[in-house]
Amino acid sequence: MSSFLKAVGYIGLLALFIGILFLVLGCFRISSFAFKTYESIEKIPYNKVGLLLGTSSLNSNGQPNDYFTYRIIAAAQLFKSGKIDYILASGDNLHHSYNEPRQMIRALVKAGVPADRIVADFAGISTLDSVIRARKVFLLKNVTIISQDFQNERALFIADNYDLNAVGFNALSPNYGFFSKVAIREFFARIKCAFDVYLLKSQPKFLGKPESIGKSALPKEMSNKPKKLTSPLKFITDNAQVLKEKARIAKYEPIAKKTSDNAKMIKKRVEQAEYEYYIPEARVQENKNNIDKQQIEVLSEEQTEALEEANEVASESLNVGTSNTYIDPNIPAKPNLQANPD
Secondary structure, eight states: OHHHHHHHHHHHHHHHHHHHHHHHHHHHHHHGGGGGEESOTTTSOOOSEEEEEOOOSBOTTSSBOHHHHHHHHHHHHHHHTTSOSEEEEEOOOSBTTBOHHHHHHHHHHHTTOOGGGEEEETTOOSHHHHHHHHHHTSOOSEEEEEEOHHHHHHHHHHHHHTTOEEEEEEOOOOOOOTTSHHHHHHHHHHHHHHIIIIIIOOOOSOOOSOOOSTTOOOOOOOOOSOSSOSSOOOOTTOOHHHHHHHHHHOOOOOOOOOTTOOHHHHHHHHHHHHHHHOOOHHHHHHHHHHHHHHHHHHHHHHHHHHHHHHHHHHHHHHSSOSSSOOOOTTSOOOOOTTSOOO
């Protein structure tokens, strides 16, 4: 029994050693991303969007938070220097009384950044949420992360594992000492970050529909609409007769495909179906013009026949009888020989 307990103890110690080694290597890996951070505005490369990581504007004692102030200054400097065109303000908004993105937007506007160049991400609950949402929700492929150096290193580590090409711009850090609350919290944050990325493959608490920043193209949404019309085209000028004619000519039958059909046969049947199904306005107008032309020709023939008949009747009336039934005004009148002499 004692040998079994010893074996269990050895396995436990080995697991603990491996766990500690994993955490140490993970923390070193996170620290290695310091090489992808910049402190000079002139040297940092251009990216369309800067991801500003959120924090409270006030400390617990009600005094201004220097971490917040320095991040706002850094983001405004990058924008005014032309190193970024838009700022994605990502922060926590879990409570109505606490809204980091709104605080950042107000401060950025006061610092001279136009409001239409600021996009709010109200679901940036943690650094991991902010980075992954920048990739999956805001569709960014390249980004400049703006925060203090310690958080930038952690954010770049997350971005590298979630297919986001990123660099970091380090805002000034307040000098609160090596064993400050922020330093202690960052130590445990890096341990959790290593677990989230390597073991848990964590995802943001909230995702949602894609949103565009600037002129970024949105992915096309799925649609159940047919690729082709299933009824004849209708126009405002169509009357009841034209619509009836369209319905008579159009035959709405699906194009049946047989196993023996090849591409050429299917294409020919599709073209034939399109010709039968869809009647352009030009064809309708052409049919209407043909009908009108036929009606005019019929009327013209009827008028010609009526005139010829009238001429025949007039000629017959002139030739009937010997009395003066008709007097031509162009012929001089003959003297009446039967008149009494004076």
